[in-house]
Amino acid sequence: GNSVTQMEGPVTLSEEAFLTINCTYTATGYPSLFWYVQYPGEGLQLLLKATKADDKGSNKGFEATYRKETTSFHLEKGSVQVSDSAVYFCALSASGGYNKLIFGAGTRLAVHP
């Protein structure tokens, strides 16, 4: 079946450090891939997405590239800020659009000044 695996957290970084959160997936066909972010006390928010191979999603300095050959969608940011502290979820939809999202377990990021 379809599934998403992402690196376990927590990830602890100093401000301005480089961030990578790994995400790999298993799916038939060509799923859409997403990164969601959940700030403390808030609901999940869409951070970025990619709908086909080699697409790069980007938002707020974060980016991720849809790599079909490695079935990966790693999240990166060149210089993190304290305000980026949150839980990040990788997800896929094999059903089109935002239907039947399958999520990874989430990775908690803590950024210290």
Next chain:
Amino acid sequence: GAVVSQHPSWVICKSGTSVKIECRSLDFQATTMFWYRQFPKQSLMLMATSNEGSKATYEQGVEKDKFLINHASLTLSTLTVTSAHPEDSSFYICSASESRGNTEAFFGQGTRLTVV
């Protein structure tokens, strides 16, 4: 983004009672709403998809008689956990989409249910 409000944020109930969780889209009409369940340190698992005015479609392994979903209007869906037991304790999250999942689905902040 659009706002989805979930109520209550947390609830404690006695074993054997029923609990209703509301999910409201505040500034858009939600044709489709999704209900998820999240166990500690695990991913969100889709429980069911509901389209306004239709019966919900439940994922495999989810008991439809235990988790009653009603989506009677374009701004409100409810999840009722019937005859709750401690194993139903979990974090329940809804999301809502304007166009049957083809447009971005916005998430509520979740409801922590504890059954004692």
